[in-house]
Amino acid sequence: MRIVYIIIFCALLSTILLWLGRFGKLRKRYAAGAALASILLASTLLLLAVLPGNSFYGPVLTHGSAAKKQIALTFDDGPYPPYTQQLLKVLAEKQVHATFFMVGENAAKHPEIVRAVQAAGHEIALHAGKHQDLLKLDASELAANIASGKSTLEGLTGRKLRYMRPPHGFKDWQVMQALEGAGLQAVNWSVIPRDWTNPGVQRIVDRVCFAAEPGAIVLLHDGDSPKNAAPREQTVAAVGLIIDQLREEKYEFVTVSEMEK
Numbered sequence: 001m002r003i004v005y006i007i008i009f010c011a012l013l014s015t016i017l018l019w020l021g022r023f024g025k026l027r028k029r030y031a032a033g034a035a036l037a038s039i040l041l042a043s044t045l046l047l048l049a050v051l052p053g054n055s056f057y058g059p060v061l062t063h064g065s066a067a068k069k070q071i072a073l074t075f076d077d078g079p080y081p082p083y084t085q086q087l088l089k090v091l092a093e094k095q096v097h098a099t100f101f102m103v104g105e106n107a108a109k110h111p112e113i114v115r116a117v118q119a120a121g122h123e124i125a126l127h128a129g130k131h132q133d134l135l136k137l138d139a140s141e142l143a144a145n146i147a148s149g150k151s152t153l154e155g156l157t158g159r160k161l162r163y164m165r166p167p168h169g170f171k172d173w174q175v176m177q178a179l180e181g182a183g184l185q186a187v188n189w190s191v192i193p194r195d196w197t198n199p200g201v202q203r204i205v206d207r208v209c210f211a212a213e214p215g216a217i218v219l220l221h222d223g224d225s226p227k228n229a230a231p232r233e234q235t236v237a238a239v240g241l242i243i244d245q246l247r248e249e250k251y252e253f254v255t256v257s258e259m260e261k
């Protein structure tokens with residue numbers, strides 16, 4: 001069942017109820033109460049679909065064990081030259097492995113970057129075939145989006161993908177079912193510094209370090225899908241500082257699959 005249909009149904013239902021109350025077919029108080037309940041149901045389902053930290057529609061990995069002082073840096077929307085390569089340089093200098101949630105069509109345009117990410121020992125995961133809001137796609141478009149991204153990345157890396165982060169972290173029952181059908185586990189995050197808004201290097205660093213806790217999965221961006229227009233210098237500059245600061249606090253940097261061990 002798609003959440004959009006439920007929301008449309010609830011909106012129609014509440015309108016009908018209010019009309020029935022207005023024209024005396026239902027007691028106004030009951031009509032208003034039922035309409036409110038219907039709107040609340042739709043709003044709750046929508047919030048659960050767009051908020052990253054819940055598993056209401058199916059299991060979503062948002063953090064690792066709080067018992068280990070580990071942190072996973074994750075990068076969405078790439079590959080995106082020159083920022084992905086710049087980031088690889090920073091991560092190599094700091095000897096940190098991260099997880100890259102790549103967009104299939106970007107990967108197809110920049111296969112050499114995908115190979116460089118893999119050769120550097122980072123984990124490659126799927127973000128989407130195309131960077132679309134999966135909640136808005138019908139079942140066949142959804143399956144095609146995931147299948148195209150998966151086959152592009154598996155073709156380039158020669159390895160089976162394990163994880164997918166749906167664009168914006170949005171999911172409903174159908175998205176979760178499609179991921180399961182493709183053999184992929186959903187991964188969202190627990191720390192979101194909103195680096196894609198380019199708020200300033202120090203602000204990105206502060207937001208991550210303030211929210212960091214054992215088992216945190218940090219959402220950052222080496223890309224800017226689907227527009228591929230915004231710069232990512234701030235994220236690249238912030239990453240080295242984040243690593244230095246959190247290392248001082250004795251954090252160990254791991255990939256998502258290392259965090260799951």
Ligand SMILES: [Zn+2]
Nearest residue numbers: 076077167168
């Ligand atoms: Zn994205």
